[in-house]
Amino acid sequence: MAGAVETARAQLYASVGRRKLLDRLFVLLGMCILFAALLTLAVLFLNLVHDGAGRFGWDFFTSFPSRIATRAGILSAWVGTSLVMLVTVAVAMPMGVAAAIYLEEYAPKNWVTAIIEINVTNLAGVPSIIYGLLALGLFVYKMSLGESIATAGLTLALLILPIVIVATREALRAVPRSIREAAYALGATQWEVTAHHVLPYSTGGILTGMIIGLSRAIGETAPIITIGALAFIAFLPTPPLSGDFPYVNFTWLSDSFTVMPIQMFNWVSRPDPAFQVNAAAAGAILLGMTLLMNGVAIYVRYRFRKKINW
Amino acid sequence: MKLNNIFAAGSLAVLVAAAVPGIASAADATIKVDGSSTVFPITEAVAEEFQISKRGKVHVTVGIAGTGGGFKKFCRGETDISDASRPITAAEMAACAQAGIKYIELPIAYDALTVVVNPKATWVDQITIAELNKMWSPAAQGVVTQWNQVNSKWPAAKLKLYGPGNDSGTFDYFTEAVNGKQKSSRGDYTASEDDNVLVQGVEADANAMAYFGYAYYAANSSKMKALKVVNSAGQAVLPSEAAVLDGSYNPFSRPLFIYVNAESAKKPDVREFVEFYLTKGASFVKEVKYVPFKAGAYATALAHFKAGRTGTVFNGVPAVGLKVEDLLAREAK
Numbered sequence: 011m012a013g014a015v016e017t018a019r020a021q022l023y024a025s026v027g028r029r030k031l032l033d034r035l036f037v038l039l040g041m042c043i044l045f046a047a048l049l050t051l052a053v054l055f056l057n058l059v060h061d062g063a064g065r066f067g068w069d070f071f072t073s074f075p076s077r078i079a080t081r082a083g084i085l086s087a088w089v090g091t092s093l094v095m096l097v098t099v100a101v102a103m104p105m106g107v108a109a110a111i112y113l114e115e116y117a118p119k120n121w122v123t124a125i126i127e128i129n130v131t132n133l134a135g136v137p138s139i140i141y142g143l144l145a146l147g148l149f150v151y152k153m154s155l156g157e158s159i160a161t162a163g164l165t166l167a168l169l170i171l172p173i174v175i176v177a178t179r180e181a182l183r184a185v186p187r188s189i190r191e192a193a194y195a196l197g198a199t200q201w202e203v204t205a206h207h208v209l210p211y212s213t214g215g216i217l218t219g220m221i222i223g224l225s226r227a228i229g230e231t232a233p234i235i236t237i238g239a240l241a242f243i244a245f246l247p248t249p250p251l252s253g254d255f256p257y258v259n260f261t262w263l264s265d266s267f268t269v270m271p272i273q274m275f276n277w278v279s280r281p282d283p284a285f286q287v288n289a290a291a292a293g294a295i296l297l298g299m300t301l302l303m304n305g306v307a308i309y310v311r312y313r314f315r316k317k318i319n320w
Numbered sequence: 321m322k323l324n325n326i327f328a329a330g331s332l333a334v335l336v337a338a339a340v341p342g343i344a345s346a347a348d349a350t351i352k353v354d355g356s357s358t359v360f361p362i363t364e365a366v367a368e369e370f371q372i373s374k375r376g377k378v379h380v381t382v383g384i385a386g387t388g389g390g391f392k393k394f395c396r397g398e399t400d401i402s403d404a405s406r407p408i409t410a411a412e413m414a415a416c417a418q419a420g421i422k423y424i425e426l427p428i429a430y431d432a433l434t435v436v437v438n439p440k441a442t443w444v445d446q447i448t449i450a451e452l453n454k455m456w457s458p459a460a461q462g463v464v465t466q467w468n469q470v471n472s473k474w475p476a477a478k479l480k481l482y483g484p485g486n487d488s489g490t491f492d493y494f495t496e497a498v499n500g501k502q503k504s505s506r507g508d509y510t511a512s513e514d515d516n517v518l519v520q521g522v523e524a525d526a527n528a529m530a531y532f533g534y535a536y537y538a539a540n541s542s543k544m545k546a547l548k549v550v551n552s553a554g555q556a557v558l559p560s561e562a563a564v565l566d567g568s569y570n571p572f573s574r575p576l577f578i579y580v581n582a583e584s585a586k587k588p589d590v591r592e593f594v595e596f597y598l599t600k601g602a603s604f605v606k607e608v609k610y611v612p613f614k615a616g617a618y619a620t621a622l623a624h625f626k627a628g629r630t631g632t633v634f635n636g637v638p639a640v641g642l643k644v645e646d647l648l649a650r651e652a653k
Binding site for chain 2: 240
């Protein structure tokens with residue numbers, strides 16, 4: 011009798027031990043994969059920093075491109091990239107969030123909505139060059155915006171719109187149903203529920219979607235080349251802010267520009283090996299810009315999270 | 321509070337949208353150049369120095385849409401100057417004519433198309449156009465795969481070919497010179513628009529052969545071997561500045577061009593830029609590893625520009641192995 015209990019207990023322990031081992035193995039596997047991903051990024055970044063080491067310096071940020079590798083810098087490229095990203099955020103954020111709110115909170119569940127949803131998801135998989143061609147026809151020629159910062163910003167905004175919409179919807183869905191119901195119970199309208207509760211609580215998720223979208227947009231070359239970004243440009247767009255009234259101007263939107271990936275592409279394909287160093291340095295800086303952008307978004311997200319108490 | 325931020329972003333977007341139609345017509349005193357990436361380093365150097373000499377009062381932008389892409393924009397009147405690594409084609413002439421765009425064709429430098437192999441390929445030092453044709457003709461696709469199929473003195477080693485992609489003017493010129501027809505080439509070779517990929521290919525593989533512009537060979541001459549090319553007079557000639565200038569490196573010496581919109585040429589800034597290009601350009605040409613013409617050729621080109629001689633001397637018919645002096649003496653059509 012006692013022997014049977016002992017055996018059963020031993021079997022139970024063995025079974026628990028086995029399953030716990032499986033548990034630990036999965037954790038180990040997950041960590042290995044995570045480290046492999048992080049290691050790749052780290053190696054890539056360090057490699058770029060190592061190759062481009064000779065070029066990091068104030069001059070590199072404040073010089074225009076040049077035929078002489080050691081004299082060449084990324085001034086027009088990083089300014090161009092920053093301004094294009096500004097337009098992209100300004101367009102993609104409100105449009106993407108509005109579309110997602112409509113689809114998630116307001117849209118009736120019928121076949122029209124279903125078709126829209128499927129297509130939004132499909133759009134996320136369209137190759138970027140297609141967006142470039144669309145933009146060339148629509149923005150450059152039809153709307154005659156020309157080969158400008160506005161065109162590039164709008165193109166990249168279109169490109170990341172599906173990503174923003176999908177991520178925003180996920181974030182809205184994560185808000186507990188009880189929050190909505192509590193607000194309705196207090197007599198809030200649907201707009202009030204959305205604006206006062208759902209949206210603030212999902213800001214973290216929305217920002218995450220925005221980061222993913224912008225990280226993709228900042229490295230795009232193909233659509234930007236299609237709409238006619240330039241390889242050599244040794245002057246800056248009109249500054250968006252000025253000392254005179256009305257302090258803000260929009261002429262920079264119509265200025266020609268170049269962006270970091272194009273500058274890198276141009277340097278990589280030069281015969282003189284000295285330009286490869288420049289390309290590596292520019293690559294490290296582009297990665298740095300992406301990380302900086304992500305860092306800002308993570309900080310904002312953290313601030314928002316702290317304010318939420320359910 | 322949070323929502324206000326979102327509204328602020330929204331109203332910014334509306335502002336952007338409202339401002340956009342108004343800005344499209346903003347005037348700019350910018351000289352726009354686009355076109356061949358082969359010519360780009362020269363134009364970039366000239367633009368850089370020109371802007372310095374004008375103390376930033378005149379802006380020059382240079383794009384790399386490729387020779388064909390550049391002409392598309394040029395014939396729509398979007399650019400003032402088009403960089404071209406080959407003469408304008410009949411189709412492009414028609415497009416320009418239809419849009420009423422007249423242009424001045426100006427040769428600006430020579431490039432020497434260079435055929436290279438790995439330094440370990442000791443069996444080959446020179447090559448004839450006939451042999452190149454055997455390797456690169458469309459008929460060779462899938463058939464000619466070994467070195468000894470081209471020349472029985474060469475080993476039975478696998479023939480690995482590298483070349484530029486078919487958007488490139490270099491590709492157009494090489495196929496015209498070797499296969500007698502532009503863009504007619506075998507397709508089963510490693511193609512890349514980035515010539516450094518071709519350089520790496522030849523560097524890594526003892527059985528590889530590639531062709532590209534001289535500048536890429538000059539920058540990597542320690543890692544590869546340029547082949548002598550047997551010219552029309554039967555001499556085997558290595559690519560060099562002297563051989564290009566005396567015309568003995570044929571048919572692979574090719575002139576590079578800029579095409580200036582005749583209407584733009586009336587603007588003082590554009591005028592000054594082109595004159596700067598033709599008078600001061602030679603030293604920059606050398607710096608970026610191309611071969612400048614003899615001084616006389618630039619003087620003749622400048623005279624043509626000043627006289628406003630529009631049209632092309634090629635009339636849409638591609639030609640190989642031309643010397644710039646002959647080309648400048650031709651009548652433009």
